[in-house]
Amino acid sequence: MFSNESNQEKSPQEIREGEKEFIKALKKKKIWAYEALYDRYASLVGGIARSYLNVDDVEDVIQEVFFRVYKSIKRFKGDSAFSTWLYRITVNVCKDTLKKYSKRSETFTDFEDDESGGIGEPASEVDIEEDIRQQLRIEDFRNVLSQLSEEDNLFITLRDIEGLDYEEISKIMDKPLGTVKSRIYYARKRLKKLLEQHGIGD
Numbered sequence: 224m225f226s227n228e229s230n231q232e233k234s235p236q237e238i239r240e241g242e243k244e245f246i247k248a249l250k251k252k253k254i255w256a257y258e259a260l261y262d263r264y265a266s267l268v269g270g271i272a273r274s275y276l277n278v279d280d281v282e283d284v285i286q287e288v289f290f291r292v293y294k295s296i297k298r299f300k301g302d303s304a305f306s307t308w309l310y311r312i313t314v315n316v317c318k319d320t321l322k323k324y325s326k327r328s329e330t331f332t333d334f335e336d337d338e339s340g341g342i343g344e345p346a347s348e349v350d351i352e353e354d355i356r357q358q359l360r361i362e363d364f365r366n367v368l369s370q371l372s373e374e375d376n377l378f379i380t381l382r383d384i385e386g387l388d389y390e391e392i393s394k395i396m397d398k399p400l401g402t403v404k405s406r407i408y409y410a411r412k413r414l415k416k417l418l419e420q421h422g423i424g425d
Contacts, residue, residue, distance in 0.1 A: 242305060249296045261289065264306070267385065268313050274380040275317045277369045287316050307394045310387070314377060314395060321373065367417045375410035382407050 248256035268288050272281040291312050299308055368376055374396075381387045381395065389407075393400045 243301075246296070246299065246301070246305060249292070250299075252293070257289070257293070260292065264309060265289075268309070270385055271310065271313050271380055272317055272320075274365075274368065274384050275314075275373075275377055276320060277365045284313075284316055284320060288313050291316065303394050304391070307391050310381070310391070310395045311397075317377075318373070363421065364418075367421050368414065370417055371410060371413060375406070375413060378403070378407045378410045379414060383411070 245256060245259065249260065265285055268285050269281050272284040272288075273279065276284070288309070292309065295312075299305070368379065371379065377396070378392070381392045382389070387395070389400060389403055392407075393403045396403060398406075
């Protein structure tokens, strides 16, 4: 199985060989390989989509990303890291999604109610109030982030939210490393100004 935990115990050579075997299994449409793919990358793909699209429910996006991997994995030549290739697919799916739904705030609204039936102990009023404040802070940040250009939004998401390094972002965005660093620098400045205007942050 292809996992982060096992990778921590292996040498770089063993990790590379393990990834080669994993990719071979994906190309052969092995069920275990796609289960491992989902386990390892679903949360990362979802994080990028969630921030870029400014929505909570991104399961359809995740499924579309993995469907495209399934369709195109045989064309993966290993010129870049598998994760870079996967994130590039994620970016493309997000861009396609925005093209279909230009009015994100109207299209991607989560009206899901809690219908758990009261299982477990009820939360205290203090807990509920803190949860509401936290959700409002997250929502405020997302609203501000959405005011950036789509590309600036994506640069911030990849670097500051998902924690990818500049080199990987350069490959994902297909832009020179210097351009990536410059764009992220100025995107951060624009984001900071917007946050200050909305009274968010220090």
